[in-house]
Amino acid sequence: MMRLLYALALGLTLGGLVHIATLFAVPLMAPGSAYDRLAAATPVGRFAVLPDAGAETLPFRDPSFVMAACRYDLADGPVTIRASLPSTYGSVTVHNRYGQPFYALTDKAATNGAVEVTVLSRDDVAAAEVEDAPEGRPALRIVSPTPTGFVLVRLFASGPSARPALRHLAGKASCERAATRQISP
Amino acid sequence: MRLMLAVILVFGLAAGLGLGATWWTVAHGLPVARLAIGPWRAEPDAGTLAADPYERAGAARRGEAPLAYGDGLPFTAETDDSGRPLDLACDYALEGRLPNARLWSLAAFQPSGKPIESQGEPIGLNSANVVRTDDAPLRIALSRDARPGNWQQLGGAGPFVLRLTLYDTTIGTPLDRADPDVLLAIRREGCR
Numbered sequence: 001m002m003r004l005l006y007a008l009a010l011g012l013t014l015g016g017l018v019h020i021a022t023l024f025a026v027p028l029m030a031p032g033s034a035y036d037r038l039a040a041a042t043p044v045g046r047f048a049v050l051p052d053a054g055a056e057t058l059p060f061r062d063p064s065f066v067m068a069a070c071r072y073d074l075a076d077g078p079v080t081i082r083a084s085l086p087s088t089y090g091s092v093t094v095h096n097r098y099g100q101p102f103y104a105l106t107d108k109a110a111t112n113g114a115v116e117v118t119v120l121s122r123d124d125v126a127a128a129e130v131e132d133a134p135e136g137r138p139a140l141r142i143v144s145p146t147p148t149g150f151v152l153v154r155l156f157a158s159g160p161s162a163r164p165a166l167r168h169l170a171g172k173a174s175c176e177r178a179a180t181r182q183i184s185p
Numbered sequence: 186m187r188l189m190l191a192v193i194l195v196f197g198l199a200a201g202l203g204l205g206a207t208w209w210t211v212a213h214g215l216p217v218a219r220l221a222i223g224p225w226r227a228e229p230d231a232g233t234l235a236a237d238p239y240e241r242a243g244a245a246r247r248g249e250a251p252l253a254y255g256d257g258l259p260f261t262a263e264t265d266d267s268g269r270p271l272d273l274a275c276d277y278a279l280e281g282r283l284p285n286a287r288l289w290s291l292a293a294f295q296p297s298g299k300p301i302e303s304q305g306e307p308i309g310l311n312s313a314n315v316v317r318t319d320d321a322p323l324r325i326a327l328s329r330d331a332r333p334g335n336w337q338q339l340g341g342a343g344p345f346v347l348r349l350t351l352y353d354t355t356i357g358t359p360l361d362r363a364d365p366d367v368l369l370a371i372r373r374e375g376c377r
Binding site (some may be wrong): 003004007008010011012013014015016017018019021022023024026027030032033034036037052058059060061062063064065089091093095096098099100101102103104105106145150152154156158159160 | 187191194195196197198199200201202203204206207210211232233234236238239241242244245246247248249250251252253254255256259287288290292294297298299300306307308309310311313314348350352353
């Protein structure tokens with residue numbers, strides 16, 4: 001009897017460990033995560049406007065918004081995101097490899113209707129500090145927790161008639177490799 | 186022999202419980218939500234890096250990119266006010282006053298995340314296209330047959346979920362001293 005109780009307690013404890021381990025493994029192993037879905041629809045380093053219909057690209061997308069997505073890869077250096085956000089409502093959000101957002105800007109933060117953010121990896125932070133531009137507007141830099149990830153530009157469409165212009169505007173957003181300056185010795 | 190049985194019992198129990206609990210919580214989420222207002226559930230943490238492992242795993246499983254908390258807060262309803270699952274074969278009347286937000290939107294999805302279409306367009310009501318009446322709460326009809334006012338057509342059969350997203354809201358922050366006790370009441374009318 002004691003032995004059975006002991007086996008049950010051991011089984012419960014191990015079950016808890018299995019639960020915790022598998023739970024943490026789900027984001028790493030889930031097929032069809034947000035990044036994988038975007039990988040099928042968008043290239044790296046360029047914004048693509050997602051089609052209005054269809055859940056294949058991203059599920060639970062708010063149909064009142066026009067959305068453009070760009071995947072980034074920081075292996076080749078920092079990436080600069082530029083997007084125009086109309087004052088109706090627009091946002092730029094930066095997501096890590098597992099889809100979790102780690103930075104968001106709405107049109108309230110826009111200067112002259114546009115926002116500019118540079119995403120860099122942990123290794124590039126020191127280099128970026130050195131080559132800070134002495135002139136121009138202050139650059140906004142954020143560190144990505146993962147070397148790859150994606151950026152979403154979401155623009156609110158008050159009605160179907162507003163969509164074509166917003167799709168055009170969202171498609172004009174860019175997420176190119178940041179221009180690097182030569183550091184003279 | 187007894188030892189073998191005990192070992193099989195221990196490992197079987199561990200695998201069954203552990204994997205079962207992971208499967209259930211990833212598919213359904215934790216049974217408690219941080220914000221529960223009527224049938225509406227929201228997790229303000231889910232759109233931040235402080236999301237708990239259950240929220241992360243659930244979002245990865247659905248293939249969803251969660252809405253950043255600085256952007257908006259989505260509320261999901263899977264049942265009506267009396268706890269019955271939402272069904273496309275039924276008519277629903279939504280009524281209530283929405284809390285302060287710069288913008289809100291209401292959308293209907295299949296459980297997989299595919300938008301539900303109404304006359305070829307996805308169901309998408311928002312604060313810019315909704316019709317309001319003076320001195321009356323907001324009313325939205327989701328039904329098969331046309332209704333006056335805010336109407337979106339439902340068709341087919343099977344479960345669906347409603348998402349009400351508040352953009353630029355103070356709900357869920359310490360600034361909002363008391364969470365509202367009602368968002369939109371979901372009342373089921375007839376079913377076919």
